[in-house]
Amino acid sequence: MIPSLAFAAGAFAADPQPNFVVIYTDDQGYADLSCFGGKHVETPRIDEMAREGARLTSFYMGAPLCTPSRAALMTGCYPKRIDMAYGDDFSVLLAADRKGLHPDEITMAEMLKEAGYTTGMFGKWHLGDQPDFLPTRQGFDEFFGLPYSHDIHPSHPRQNHFQFPPLPLLEGEQVVEVGPDPDTLTKRLTERAVDFIGKHKDEPFFLYIPHPIPHAPLAVSEEFLKMAPEAVREQMAQEGPDIDYGLRRKLFSLAISEIDWSVGQVLDALKENGLDEKTVVIFSSDNGPAAGKAHPLSGRKGSTLEGGSRVPTVIRWPGKIPSGQSIDEILTAMDLFPTFAGLAGAKIPTDRVIDGKDVWPVLIGQAESPHEAFFYYRDNDLKAVRVGEWKYHLGLPQKQGSKATPVSALYNLAQDVGEKENVIADHPELVAGMKARAEKFERELIENSRPAAFVEAPRALELKSE
Numbered sequence: 001m002i003p004s005l006a007f008a009a010g011a012f013a014a015d016p017q018p019n020f021v022v023i024y025t026d027d028q029g030y031a032d033l034s035c036f037g038g039k040h041v042e043t044p045r046i047d048e049m050a051r052e053g054a055r056l057t058s059f060y061m062g063a064p065l066c067t068p069s070r071a072a073l074m075t076g077c078y079p080k081r082i083d084m085a086y087g088d089d090f091s092v093l094l095a096a097d098r099k100g101l102h103p104d105e106i107t108m109a110e111m112l113k114e115a116g117y118t119t120g121m122f123g124k125w126h127l128g129d130q131p132d133f134l135p136t137r138q139g140f141d142e143f144f145g146l147p148y149s150h151d152i153h154p155s156h157p158r159q160n161h162f163q164f165p166p167l168p169l170l171e172g173e174q175v176v177e178v179g180p181d182p183d184t185l186t187k188r189l190t191e192r193a194v195d196f197i198g199k200h201k202d203e204p205f206f207l208y209i210p211h212p213i214p215h216a217p218l219a220v221s222e223e224f225l226k227m228a229p230e231a232v233r234e235q236m237a238q239e240g241p242d243i244d245y246g247l248r249r250k251l252f253s254l255a256i257s258e259i260d261w262s263v264g265q266v267l268d269a270l271k272e273n274g275l276d277e278k279t280v281v282i283f284s285s286d287n288g289p290a291a292g293k294a295h296p297l298s299g300r301k302g303s304t305l306e307g308g309s310r311v312p313t314v315i316r317w318p319g320k321i322p323s324g325q326s327i328d329e330i331l332t333a334m335d336l337f338p339t340f341a342g343l344a345g346a347k348i349p350t351d352r353v354i355d356g357k358d359v360w361p362v363l364i365g366q367a368e369s370p371h372e373a374f375f376y377y378r379d380n381d382l383k384a385v386r387v388g389e390w391k392y393h394l395g396l397p398q399k400q401g402s403k404a405t406p407v408s409a410l411y412n413l414a415q416d417v418g419e420k421e422n423v424i425a426d427h428p429e430l431v432a433g434m435k436a437r438a439e440k441f442e443r444e445l446i447e448n449s450r451p452a453a454f455v456e457a458p459r460a461l462e463l464k465s466e
Contacts, residue, residue: 017204017344018317019279020112021266022336024073024208025259026066026124026149026215029289029307030297032256036312038293041256045264046283046314053281053316054325054363060332061287062355063377064301064308066126066149067092069286069333070210074107074127074138076337076356078377081445083452084127086379091302093128095152095164096460100128101138102453106349108337109139112206115346120200122192123210124149130455134173140208144171144192147461150182150212150219155243165460175463182219182243185212186255190262194269201273204344211262214255216290218248224258225251252291277318280343284313284333298419304376304383304393305419321363329369330386335359353448375441385438389414392424392434410434 031038035047035055062072067087068079079085088099101107109119120142121135128134129147136143146169153167169177193209213219225233232250239247263283270276288294288301288308299305313331315321334356341348342358361367376384384393391413395406410424410431424431 017116019205019275020340021207021279021281022209023263023266023281023283024210025285026212027287027290027292027301028214028285028312029292029294029300030310030312031295032289032292033312035314037295040293041253043256043260045260045267049263049267049281049283049316050314052318052323053314053321054327056313056315056331057326057328058330059284059311059313060330060374061309061311062332062334064287064303065091066286070126071101073333073336074101075105076334076354078334078355078375078445080377080380080449081353081355082450085377091379093126093148094162095129095148096458097129098454098458099452100130100133102451103132103137105450107138108340109206109208111337111341111346111348112344113139115344116204117344118200118203118205120196120205121145121208122189122196124212129461130458131173132453132455136173142196145169145189146212149215150185151216153179157245168461175461178463182217183221185219186258186262187221190265194265197269197273197275201275209266211259213259214252214292216248217243217245218251218255218291220251220254220258224254227254249291280315280317282313282315282336285311287311296418302378304378306413306417309376315363322365325365327362329362330371330374331359331362331369332356332371332374352450373437373441375438382438382442385434386413387434387437390430390434391419392431394435394438
């Protein structure tokens with residue numbers, strides 16, 4: 001339950017309360033949708049969703065990596081504000097990690113649950129695998145999925161360094177399988193999501209589907225593997241017990257096709273249950289690509305160039321969000337928390353800083369972005385700031401000979417979205433103002449930060465014997 005706090009009511013309550021579906025993929029780049037220019041993938045159902053809703057072309061994650069990105073989505077806060085910008089001793093949380101999202105944090109699920117919503121999550125969590133940190137302790141009535149990335153398992157390429165335990169699959173707080181077949185995960189998670197929609201069609205619900213794919217190792221079901229070239233199918237048949245990461249990179253376009261199929265299944269379920277016009281659906285990714293593409297953006301997963309945290313995003317609510325839009329205003333995953341609160345008539349905590357903004361007026365074409373600036377973090381380090389069309393890098397790594405040297409840089413994203421031409425020498429006053437803004441925000445964030453939580457003697461999750 002949400003602790004006793006001061007709350008502010010959302011700015012707008014839809015009548016009746018809409019359902020919310022958040023579909024969140026893993027490591028899918030800006031160009032890894034055909035409606036975002038990708039020629040290497042086919043995503044007809046997501047493209048259809050974009051035609052019926054809006055493409056959000058300047059939509060940012062709170063960080064360019066898994067754990068901090070998900071922390072920002074769930075809480076509406078920059079990850080550093082809640083001490084989730086870095087894991088315990090690695091950039092993301094690992095198996096049997098002693099660190100996790102603090103139980104006192106109020107998640108999107110808790111906020112909506114308090115407003116009368118049923119909440120379900122089917123997919124990857126990655127905000128702590130110890131019992132105190134699991135989704136069921138953070139507002140989700142149902143959870144079926146993985147506690148962290150599906151590469152945190154004994155076949156990891158750096159297993160000799162990490163020594164990961166077998167991958168657990170959870171139902172609620174119980175491990176129900178160890179080492180689940182990765183090729184069936186997208187299908188199984190989709191089936192559970194569709195079942196959830198049918199079971200809760202007569203009450204408001206929040207459905208969160210954070211797919212493990214297309215994070216490596218890539219995986220597809222048998223139905224989609226049949227579409228692969230014969231040579232790839234033959235190689236897959238000989239893979240053996242250890243996952244071949246290199247071979248599986250050839251499955252990328254098929255993995256995206258299966259994600260697109262999954263989105264179609266969810267949209268079809270909403271329509272079949274009479275919920276189409278009662279449901280906000282948003283599709284996005286947790287950060288930039290590892291195996292995919294971010295064109296025309298530069299940078300990939302982990303980078304504070306645009307390709308690291310600007311992700312392909314589509315939102316749809318028939319009859320409410322005007323169809324066929326392409327919205328290039330600065331929007332962030334952190335905005336979903338207050339925006340959903342406003343639409344649901346839910347209460348937003350007032351005893352803490354929430355960085356997200358209610359962007360409903362932007363989505364319906366009645367306002368510009370409420371964000372004066374967006375701040376790019378890598379781990380706990382503030383690396384860049386965007387104000388309008390300008391982006392200032394405090395220290396962008398640039399190769400000089402065999403070494404990478406931090407170089408300050410300024411780009412006009414309206415003219416140079418690929419961040420190729422550094423025009424810092426031409427705008428000293430602009431740079432000074434943006435630098436001062438970044439330093440001021442960093443001071444404010446540190447002064448108004450909250451701790452993560454830690455447990456003593458963490459243990460790997462195991463299948464309980466009968």
